[in-house]
Amino acid sequence: MPFLLKTEPDKYSFDDLVRDGETVWDGIKNPQALISLRGMKRGEKLVVYHSQVGKAVIGTATVVSVDASDPKNPQVRIKAGKRLKQERSLAALRDASLFHDSLLFRQFRLSVVPLSDEQYDWLLHG
Numbered sequence: 001m002p003f004l005l006k007t008e009p010d011k012y013s014f015d016d017l018v019r020d021g022e023t024v025w026d027g028i029k030n031p032q033a034l035i036s037l038r039g040m041k042r043g044e045k046l047v048v049y050h051s052q053v054g055k056a057v058i059g060t061a062t063v064v065s066v067d068a069s070d071p072k073n074p075q076v077r078i079k080a081g082k083r084l085k086q087e088r089s090l091a092a093l094r095d096a097s098l099f100h101d102s103l104l105f106r107q108f109r110l111s112v113v114p115l116s117d118e119q120y121d122w123l124l125h126g
Contacts, residue, residue: 004114005049014050021080025077034071057123
């Protein structure tokens with residue numbers, strides 16, 4: 001299952017991930033987001049969304065490993081993918097019927113959002 005990861009670009013941006021190559025995705029406190037993190041599997045596809053500033057899906061990433069031995073602080077290592085040729089703005093997501101039932105809009109403050117394969121493909125290819 002693909003996931004959307006929200007980050008504030010002034011704290012850790014997609015460009016930071018590209019520079020670092022890999023990172024541990026942490027700092028998550030929301031119980032529902034933690035469930036999503038703990039359930040991630042190696043190789044799953046991710047998109048990185050800039051919140052606060054930019055408000056758009058910027059690029060892709062992949063899950064490298066998951067250590068869920070501490071359920072309150074799962075260690076999900078992710079690897080940078082590619083920057084999208086065309087960023088997908090929050091307004092574009094809101095307008096796309098594919099996202100009308102998404103947790104992205106039902107629980108907007110959720111920092112890890114599961115996506116359907118169709119939503120992931122739309123984000124990458126329109």
